[in-house]
Amino acid sequence: MANKFLKIHPTDNVFVALTDLKAGENIVNNGSSFVLNDDIPSKHKFVEYDLNPDDEVVMYGVLVGKALSHIPKGGAIGTHNVKHKSSSFAKRTEPFSWNAPDVSKWKDKTFLGFHREDGQVGTANYWLVVPMVFCENRNVNIIRQAFEEELGYAKPEAYKNYVHELVELYKSGKTDSLTSASLTPHHTNGHNKVFKNIDGIKFLTHEGGCGGTRQDAEALCALLAGYIHNPNVAGATVLSLGCQNAQVDILKDKLNKLNANFSKPLIILEQQKEGTEQELLTQAIRQTFAALIEVNKIERKPAPLSKLVVGLECGGSDGFSGISANPAIGHVSDLIAALGGTSILSEFPELCGVEQELINRCVNDDVANRFVQLMRAYAKAAEAVGSGFDMNPSPGNIKDGLITDAMKSAGAAKKGGTSPVSDVLDYTEYIKRPGLNLLCTPGNDVESTTAMAGSGVNMMLFTTGLGTPTGNPIAPVIKLSSNTKLAQKMPDIIDIDCGPIITGEKTIEQLGEEILDFIIEVASGHKQAKATMLHQDDFIPWKRGVSL
Structure with missing residues (x-):
């Protein structure tokens, strides 16, 4: 390691230890030196000069705290001697200019994405199954059980198999071998997928949609609309109970505001209209499977890097x-x-x-x-x-x-x-x-x-x-x-x-x-x-x- 400590910004009055430092160690920076007063574990900070109570602590060039007590030069800072403090803020105070980095290396590069009719490009191709209210979580999970393994999207059975092995050891009286029984983790390889161009069916469950504030129900509808509109989503199956605060009409309104020409396949089923649970689930599974056949026809094509949206x-x-x-x-x-x-x-x-x-x-x-x-x-x-x-x-x-x-x-x-x-x-x-x-x-x-x-x-x-x-x-x-x-x-x-x-x-x-x-x-x-x-x-x- 080239350096043992770092001063991030010239105006900082604290240093970051890049490795464990010991009390008594000499710190040399820009021609001046001082001795560490405390042991400083890696990642922690120490002060450049004496700080008195209420003195400001500066890091990254900004105010990050104030001293609660005297901190000697080379002393460690922590919650025992430093408290949160930050600068106030208001309107824009100075002009801003930016020197953009050189991107000539990537200027003509592309990625292979899923192009949507609204101009967005997905980095994946998923189908969503979502409930409008927590009452439908159970039905969403039943559809998950029906689809995931048959379509090749199920999680690996490694842990289930591991428990089976432990059960067999227990039944055979070999309890001494339990501690040595090991798990061999593995990931799904996707080779058994029925729909090659669909990365998966994602089943979202949540605890909202009713019983809370109307504002939370509306926000949930807006969030679900954003997920359905997301370029990584090809279409969705939505399950509604019928009587909840998060009404389907609100979801449709949110989708319309995102894209008045929304054209992705969208299946909406309401349990209180369909009747029996069996009828609801049969309809959901059948209609979803038919939609997956169509969605699977979408293939990856080159897209400019300007279509990347990175969180x-x-x-x-x-x-x-x-x-x-x-x-x-x-x-x-x-x-x-x-x-x-x-x-x-x-x-x-x-x-x-x-x-x-x-x-x-x-x-x-x-x-x-x-x-x-x-x-x-x-x-x-x-x-x-x-x-x-x-x-x-x-x-x-x-x-x-x-x-x-x-x-x-x-x-x-x-x-x-x-x-x-x-x-x-x-x-x-x-x-x-x-x-x-x-x-x-x-x-x-x-x-x-x-x-x-x-x-x-x-x-x-x-x-x-x-x-x-x-x-x-x-x-x-x-x-x-x-x-x-x-x-x-x-x-x-x-x-x-x-x-x-x-x-x-x-x-x-x-x-x-x-x-x-x-x-x-x-x-x-x-x-x-x-x-x-x-x-x-x-x-x-x-x-x-x-x-x-």
């Missing part, structure tokens, strides 16, 4: 996320923007403290004002129930060096790169403009990824420092580790290791270019993301109350 997400972040994986996918976002494509940065609680920078990057005052309005409304709603953005870092974040929300946010925002903010979207709004979009979602990983797919992403990049097994039913999720140790420990979920940035073996730009090349391979169906292989189909609609 930018982080989860299980650590002290390296903001200096390796996040800026790496931030560079990808910049490359995609320069190519005329689209990216979405979400998780508004994790933009706390960097609002002014994002405001100044907005293409006009209207976009900037929208961002201000949504951020302030969200923060106010959190405070109204006795919470706040300052409570966002999880125990895992704090343990691995992210001790305040502003510190976490400053690193999380690096996923958005440096390009102009072309638009700001509220939850369930669909993308309208290419370039970097900001989407109002919680910091909760699955609520955020669920929302991005509903807003039109056809790919996702997901960074993690601790390891998070999150996926999405319709958008391939490429998982990137902030450190090599994680990539080696959890190779089943990590697609790309960004640890070489920490060791100095690769630059942020080099990793970003490699990630874009990997995206093209996954978007073309030549490679599968680990989350897809593992059937990680996470789907949680956001109940707009408060979720941080």
Whole structure:
């Protein structure tokens, strides 16, 4: 490792330990030196000079906290001596200019995608089966059982077979052998698929649609409409009970607003009209199978990279996320923007403290004002129930060096790169403009990824420092580790290791270019993301109350 510590921005007054450092170790930076006052574990931070109570802590060039007590030069910072503090924000304060990266290498490149009649291009071809209300979850799962194995989309039986082996050992009295019985994991290879051009049937279940607020029911309809409209979806089967708040008419209205000429096959069945459960399920299965025959005729064809719509997400972040994986996918976002494509940065609680920078990057005052309005409304709603953005870092974040929300946010925002903010979207709004979009979602990983797919992403990049097994039913999720140790420990979920940035073996730009090349391979169906292989189909609609 070339360096043992890092000062991220010239104005910072803290350093990041890139490896475990010991008290008494000499730190030399820009001609000055001092001795560490404490042991500093890898990923954690120490101060450059003495801090007194209420002195500001600066990292990434922005305010991320304030000292609660005296912190000596070379001393470690943590929740015991530093508290969240962030800068205020208002309207745009300075002009913004952007030096777009050179994209000549990708100018004429294409990916093989599924072209939809409305001009969108999918990186996958899925059929959806969705309920309008939780009362239909059971029927959705019955259809799942009927279809998945027969059509070749079922999950591997490895764990079922493993339990069978344990049962046999128990029955034969060989309980001493239980601890040595091993599992041989494997993934579905797709060779037994009945429909070769359909990547899968995705069955979404949820706990909404009735019993909550009418606003939540309407938001659910908008989210489901976004999923059906998503370019990775060829068509859908919708099950309604009939009496719920989330009415089919609302869903149709939301679809019409997304595309007045909506032409995808859409099967809608209402249990209270069909009569018996058997009649409902028979109709659903028969009509869906007939639609699958037609959808299977769609084939992949070349599409320009401007048709990529990439979601930018982080989860299980650590002290390296903001200096390796996040800026790496931030560079990808910049490359995609320069190519005329689209990216979405979400998780508004994790933009706390960097609002002014994002405001100044907005293409006009209207976009900037929208961002201000949504951020302030969200923060106010959190405070109204006795919470706040300052409570966002999880125990895992704090343990691995992210001790305040502003510190976490400053690193999380690096996923958005440096390009102009072309638009700001509220939850369930669909993308309208290419370039970097900001989407109002919680910091909760699955609520955020669920929302991005509903807003039109056809790919996702997901960074993690601790390891998070999150996926999405319709958008391939490429998982990137902030450190090599994680990539080696959890190779089943990590697609790309960004640890070489920490060791100095690769630059942020080099990793970003490699990630874009990997995206093209996954978007073309030549490679599968680990989350897809593992059937990680996470789907949680956001109940707009408060979720941080």
